Amino acid sequence: MLGVHGLTRQYAEVRAVDDVTFEVPAGKMIGFVGGNGAGKTTTMRMIMGVLAPTAGEVTWDGRPATRADRTRFGYMPEERGLYPKQGVLDQLAYLGRLHGMSQNDARGRAQHLLERFGLGDRLKEKVEKLSLGNQQRAQIIAAVLGDPTALILDEPFSGLDPAAVEQMADLLREHTSNGVPVLFSSHQLDLVDRLCDGIVVLHKGKVVASGTSEELRGGAPLRYVLSLTGDAGWVRGVTGITVLDVEGGTVALEPESEEVAQRLLAEAVSRGGVREFSKIRPSLSEIYREVAAA
Incomplete structure (x- = not known):
């Protein structure tokens, strides 16, 4: 070693x-x-x-x-x-x-x-x-x-x-x-x-x-992408959610916690037409920019 x-x-x-x-x-x-x-x-x-x-x-x-x-x-x-x-x-x-x-x-x-x-x-x-x-x-x-x-x-x-x-x-x-x-x-x-x-x-x-x-990614902010069949603008009004970007039915977001993310998913399902709900895996370049700026 x-x-x-x-x-x-x-x-x-x-x-x-x-x-x-x-x-x-x-x-x-x-x-x-x-x-x-x-x-x-x-x-x-x-x-x-x-x-x-x-x-x-x-x-x-x-x-x-x-x-x-x-x-x-x-x-x-x-x-x-x-x-x-x-x-x-x-x-x-x-x-x-x-x-x-x-x-x-x-x-x-x-x-x-x-x-x-x-x-x-x-x-x-x-x-x-x-x-x-x-x-x-x-x-x-x-x-x-x-x-x-x-x-x-x-x-x-x-x-x-x-x-x-x-x-x-x-x-x-x-x-x-x-x-x-x-x-x-x-x-x-x-x-x-x-x-x-x-x-x-x-x-x-x-x-x-x-x-x-993976350990470095574990320290990155919790972020998701949610894709709906309809407009996703309503996500902006959900408590505990920071919307990073929204375009039509697709929104990139940062929840305060995993619990908040799951509540958002439940509400999206109740509204119907969820195409995708997945974590955003940050690239090493993004991780580097964040730790260097800290």
Whole structure:
């Protein structure tokens, strides 16, 4: 398990990361979300030891993470870290050797992954000659090449087409199925919602929400959509109901409680012609906007 405990980073008068605490359990994928400048990249750099924290610590299996532990972590930085003038296969093989792999194992593993992700005909191509999406593929391959014990990935899906996103998602699932904890940041909230076992929301350097997507949704306001065969304007006069939007026979509403919602349904049935009465499931984007604005 990877643990982050009270991580803080101060730059003169600016506190970029403020007492950030969360865990990435073994075999779980945790999404790290927040707006630009929220502190995600700074936190990841402190996890990797690239930046020293002003306060707090990173733990691995319940003890302070060491330099030796971190050499086994796979890391993908926000800015691509591959050398643009070097051939992609040679470069990946070199990075594999830095992780302790033999020349043959590093080269063989790198070639296998490049071929798997459609770059088998680009093995000798210089990185700068690859498209941005293919550079992203190569960067992710670099992160997973050395049989990592943990993965820390900063915007790994940026610039990838839908097919490549699914390929990379499958690759990450292979690692979590082997017990590897995975932390990745992304602005693609629908993707985070679909892939992740848990979510950490950062805003202005602070954790403002964390948990599974269903736990985060559990804190959202209770809202329903009611669709009737007739006009729904009468709902505006029901005590305990806030009407969010009404159009013809369909109304989006926020009841004070579940009891109030059920009373509304009973009245709608008594009036006849109920087509639909269902809870509105907020998107992760809506949840993020609400917790960030709180």
